[in-house]
Amino acid sequence: MISVILLFILGLFLICFGGDKLVDSSVALAKKIGIPQIVVGATIVSIGTTLPEILVSTTAAFDGSAAISAGNAFGSIICNTALIAGFGQLIRPAKKVEFTSLAWRCLFFFATILAMTAYGWFTGSFDRVSGIVLLCLFALYAWLNMARAKSEEEVTVESEESLEELKKISLPRNLMMLAFCAVLLFLGANLLVDNGIIIAGYLGVPERVIAVTAIALGTSLPELVTTIMSLVKGCENVGLGNIIGANILNLLLVIGIPATITGMKLETQTVRVDAPLGALLMGILILPILFRKKGSRVQGAVLLGCYALYCAFNFF
Structure with missing residues (x-):
């Protein structure tokens, strides 16, 4: 049991360290390239923090359990x-959010999730054809991010740095650090979840509670740590961009890859509750920010209340 606790602590350290360095490297990249923090968060950072969900869903598909991938994706x-x-x-609302950076990504997300919900409602599954379509949409999303990067350059730099300081930021080194941090986040999340489940079982926590809390939250730990670190460092827009990008990748890759490999059957709750709720919650988060160009603590309180109700619904 001591080794399990030590591995749990190691996992916590890895995701905290990885999340801390991930935010530093992403902010440095944003300054070096001259693009908004939200863009970096929605692209490079979100790919790194979504790795646990992608690998879990892909492994499940090869193990013949592709059906859990959709629940994992919408649950995340x-x-x-x-x-x-x-x-x-709730802690530090987003501010000075660029409308163009946010609007097209949100439109992409809502169009995708609504189409997927309708398709799943009528067919009861995501077959290989729909999986291939999702992977093609991922290629389109990646291309749009590259094509629109120039038009999303920041007009002003909030913390003005001298030319000499900008020259000290190494692009290759920060890209390598991002990849390294993504690996740390993945390893840390695995150690934390696996050993956390063992500890919970030892303490007599019911399996249903473990499934709804430890596993669901475990694959989202990288996003959680990255968001916390971005708040601590005053870079809240990195955390917001990370959430938006991670949600898009959950649809396109976490479901797209296993659907392409084997296809997947959908549970009734996934189509009728999880998918529509995911779209509704994103609307609560995004629409006020789009119109006001900043977030509010009221949004945070409403979203946290919704999550508490969702957990209670799953428990009872």
Whole structure:
């Protein structure tokens, strides 16, 4: 049992250290390239923090359990939006958000999740064809991010740095650090979840409680740590961008890859509750920010309340 506790602590250290350095490197990249922090958060950072969900869903597909991937994806969207983004907005609301940077990504997300919900409602599954379509949409999303990078350059730099200081920021080194931090986050999340489940079982916590809390939250730990670190460092827009990008990748890759490999059957609750709720929560998070160009603590409180109700619904 001592070794389990030590591994649990090691996992916690890895995700805290990885999240801390991930935020530092992403902010440095944003300054070096001259693009808004929210863009970096929605692209490079979100790919790194979504690795646990992607690998879990892919492994499940090869093990013949692809059906859990959809629940994992939509559950992560709910957790990311209601718990993590809600916590972030409550502590330090997003501010000075660029409309163009946010608007097209949100439109992409809502169009995708609504189409997927309708398709799943009528077919009861995501087959290989729909999986291939999702992977093609990921290629489109990646291309749009690259194509629009120039038009999303920041007009002003909030903390003005001298030319000499900007020259000291190494692009290759920060990219390598991002990749290294993504690996740390993945390893840390695995250690924390696996050993946390063992500890919970030892303490007599019911399996249902473990499934709804430890596993669902475990794959979203990188997003949680990255959001917390971005708040601590005063870079709240990195955390917001990370949540938006991670939610899009949950749809396109976490479901797209296993659907392409084997196809997946959908549970009734996934289509009728989880998917529509994910879209609703994103609307609560995004729409006020789009119109006001900043978040509010009221949003955070509402989102956290929604997550509490969702957990209670799953328990009872």
